Amino acid sequence: MEENGKKVTRRKFLEAGIGVITGAIAVGLGGTALTSIGAPAITNKREGKWVEAGNASELADGQFHKIGITYDAKDGWLEGKVKQLVYVKVNGEEVFALSATCTHLGCNVNFDEQSGNFKCPCHSGVYDATGENVSGPPTHSLAKLEAKVEDGKLMINTALKEA
């Protein structure tokens, strides 16, 4: 089609060719790189697992205990230790575990003995002893975790159960 002798057509053809080729290379290459860079957003999931968190008898006082659990997990290329903070209350066989992660923007909350509430240091979010948000910016309750006593050991499942 470029051979019809008209300079304008020839120029149009060349311009279109340059556009299509550079566009295809840029989209193909950029798309490949961006797919790879973005993929961990979907593939790098943390799976819940049961982790031992101390002797149940030492904790069985019906009070909240702040426990940092450390366990082996895969995080991208790293197969190593991961840390997570939880609040646990043990009443005999009954165990109640809350994630310390504030549902607003992710700070770790502290238990306030006086009020019996959880308070977030970042923007003053407050949750009651059941994890329900009572004031401040958070709009969701603290996530719960599955927990149980097994052979005298406190066991916690690291998966968060969002309310």
Next chain:
Amino acid sequence: MFGRLIEVFDRRLGFREEFKRNVLDHPVPPRINLTYCFGGITFLLYLLLAVTGVAMLFFYVPSIDHAFVTVEYITFDLPLGNPIRAIHHWSANIMITAVFLHMLRVYVYGAYKNPREFNWVTGVFLFGITLAFGFTGYLLPWDQKAYWATKVGVLMPKSLPVAGPFLSQLLMGGDDLGALTLSRFFAIHVAVLPILTVIFLAGHFWMIRRLGISKPL
């Protein structure tokens, strides 16, 4: 949309006319053949290397404890990681060939002659930079091949009298090929050399614009 945005800028800055006059409408000699494309091919390969390299930078960790694991992760676990690493590898190898052919073309056509001597000189720097990319990049996976080949390489300057041993230590960052060697090779590979490349390429391209491409035979 994009065209509109360009329009907005162009109305104020008038760069389109400038660009057209200085770059696009520049006459090139008639009858230039495909060997004139080797420079452009080299440039294209450099772009491929830059994009795939930056993509790998999101995952690679330049530490002797983690380099190998992260390369394994890129190679086997990361979606599209293998093609990205493979494109980086093959582009690097072909780039060496392309630079070589580009130099040969320039030499055979006598295109390095007055007034283009400094175009050639910036080219020689680019050639050295390309080799340095290859040398420093080879160590990064921190596998046996990388370690032992680099060891030979960094110890080669040692035979130079007086300054030689110090040069080797400088390359290694100490008495041995180790953690600091990997760190400095990484820094050179991903920061120093790309910056130098941009500087010398800018000179290279600016001179081509200024002097035009030399006439074919």
Next chain:
Amino acid sequence: MAEKNDKKQVLFYPDFLFKEAIAALIVVIAVVALALALPMKVGDPADPSDSSFKPRPEWYFMAPFYLLKIFPSSLEIVPTVVLPGLVFIALMVFPFLDRNPETSPRKRPVAMALMGGGVVLTILFTVLGISA
């Protein structure tokens, strides 16, 4: 300027860039084909206490590597420092030494002989190094 109907006028854009684009397309297809046909692997992690690993540089460093092998160790400095240094210096100053204004290869026998010699030796040493 672009609109001039001068038949001999060849412009950087679109004429030359079109050629470059075609060349680029071929190269990209080749690179991607190689990358897909020969996926990357990993070797064994670096082990400084290993004594059996025979180091081999990339093919483009084979020529000096080969010379290092064949030179007696008393002359080791020749392939490691002297030759690479000389090659770079020679390349750097060559355009200023070559005063012959001719550009046609046929009228530059000395320059062509130098290049031919350099290219042949480089390829020879590279091939010898790879096959050694």
